[in-house]
Amino acid sequence: MSTTDNGKRKIGVFDIRFVIGGLIGLYGVILTLLGVFNASDDELARGDGVNINLWAGLAMVVFALVMGAWAYLRPVIVPDDIPAKSD
Numbered sequence: 001m002s003t004t005d006n007g008k009r010k011i012g013v014f015d016i017r018f019v020i021g022g023l024i025g026l027y028g029v030i031l032t033l034l035g036v037f038n039a040s041d042d043e044l045a046r047g048d049g050v051n052i053n054l055w056a057g058l059a060m061v062v063f064a065l066v067m068g069a070w071a072y073l074r075p076v077i078v079p080d081d082i083p084a085k086s087d
Helices: 016-037 041-046 052-073
Strands: none
Touching (some): 016 052
16 A cells, blocks of 8 residues: 555555456457457458457557546545554
């Protein structure tokens, strides 16, 4: 856990928004790469001429960036009455 400017503790990298954003972002990068490098005519015909892998992957990457920005800009603040874990 890290602290803010006013001495309050925040969760940091273990925030669930980072985890969800990271997983969605990983899947989005994989789908985007499949859409760019593996777009056959058969797949385009099944998608009615739209490269679904590419657009779904890009949407997932944008969603992951939004989740990361949200977690970074609005961190979860730990209440003062919860003691810090000491090793």
